[in-house]
Amino acid sequence: MSIFIDDDTRLVVQGITGRDGSFHTSQMMEYGTRVVAGVTPGKGGQDFAGPGGEKVPIFNAMDEAVSKTGANTSVVYVPPAFAADAILEATDSGVSLVVAITEGVPVLDMARAHAFARDKGVRILGPNCPGLISPGKAKVGILPAQIVAEGPIGVVSRSGTLTYEAVFQLTSVGLGQTTCVGIGGDPLIGTNFIDCLEAFELDPGTEAVVMIGEIGGTDEQEAAVFVKERMSKPVVGFIAGQTAPPGRQMGHAGAIISGSAGTAEEKMKAFQDNGIAVAERPADIVSLIQDALK
């Protein structure tokens, strides 16, 4: 089983003709994701050539792409200046999940897009995220497919490469995954830890969850309380940024300790206080998960 994407995912790629969009579309198709449409304004009527010679129709606008192909999920590879508009267009087109990969979208643009999506009942994942992959079923975004395997572990993370590190270690000891989700490193994201934990709790295929957080904000602290109050499945946590200085942005726009709030220490304590096993270093995640599954 899996969360958010599976064999029924019918994907439309926004920005399919761009450098990143076209490269990752091929990668997603190679993995077996059903890419049913692409959207690039002004290139409607053309086809995108898939890695196996498949033809994916390109449309000028999302409403047309959705009505003609029955797409239910979109992924956004549109440059930052136009990304918020693309996300708004997607949330208004009939898809139920919009995965926003783009990094560098102005925060105030996203405040508006998130409010709009909440009204429409559409889930946004990201922005500034690597997307998600349900091994053996579908991949939406940029996660490297070769490191995942099918299995019982759910993975949710604010980071990209750190997720790969954890997933790679899980896979190498034979612990596959139901779904690996990168929720994104921006301050305002559409899907948070709690949304993913709730979905993993409901997913019958998931037996344990790895949650990888970082400095900045209080999402991890709230998620910790959720784990204690609402989850029956074991959760293992890791927090990056124990050595990060306060007031400095550490790469991700959202990774910043403001005043004395959002430190790694505070988050690790919230994990411990709420029954989440805390990995001191990434290499400890695997053994903690193995203990949890015993």
Add this chain to the structure above:
Amino acid sequence: MDIHEYQAKERFALSGIPVPPGKIATTADEAEEIALSYGCAVMVKAQVHSGGRGKAGGVKFCKDASEARLHASNILGMDIKGLTVEKVLVTPAEEIETEAYVGVLIDRESQAATFMVSPDGGMDIEEVAASTPDRIRKLSVDPRYGLLPHQALWLANFLYEDPSLIRQASSAISQLYESFVESGASMTEINPLITTPDGHIKAIDAKMSIDGNELFRRPDVADMRDLSAEPASERKAREAGLSYVKLDGNVGCCVNGAGLAMATMDLVKYYGGEPANFLDIGGSSNPDKVVSALEIITSDPNVRVILFNIFGGITRCDDVANGIVEATKRIDMQQPIVIRLTGTNEELGLKILQEAGFSAYTSMDDVVEKAVDLAKG
């Protein structure tokens, strides 16, 4: 991106918020001249991107121009939390009746620009929030409607009882929201917002941080960047498209991805070392970026070893390996390099490194332990 007080006041003035006049001086002579032109008592205020300027002695009341000269000569060149004061703001001293706080920031929980106001201005708002939370009123602005007039009034009502002051504050609060949005800010505050004996409000101190993602469409705001306010190494990194933060340790870190970069620093500490920096080379395998990264890391005299931690996902290990080899040809490095390279095209990458005389690790723990050892040696 942080901007200075005087720049934030310029942004405020564009939206009509009452701010006192003021001019920038970079020498004591200029400060004296400006004070003379005002012909009254002035404040001389250090312009650095740091809180606690007053406590550090960077803000002084001067009863006349000669005092302004004296204080300016002391403050200019002063070190405040590691930052050198290059400029002072000279501004007429105001008579203060009351001090309030008005701030706006992006709140993650409500996913909206959120106001915080308090009648207890002039102090750190985090302290007010911790000790007397009932003295703060909060409001999240729905981005679809903006700040509505009755909401601005509701906030102003919390600050004052006098109808004229409420009217003025309500208008300034609306103008502050406009300034926040038009500047592409992520945080702004007026602290304090004062009332004067003749019944007027004025923003006598101002702070603003700009969302870096807004700069591409706001060239006037982007021009406010003070290049002297950031270390040269961080400027070079920014121009090369790298995320870099200088720290105090001696293990230079070069990593792909922000989360992995932080985890690498943490692991250096775990094994008893101290990271010299945060550096995310991003998803790029462009050798030029690796060269820039190495130039920046080696320009830090504390660095005794260079640690690469690369997890090839989309990034291909062979590309990064080529980048490292190319970079070490182009720049002359004294420090040893230890490399961890794993993931996509790992074997190809390792072969390239071996041919160039480098060895590489596949485990993150092994490479970090080795780097810490070398840094101690």
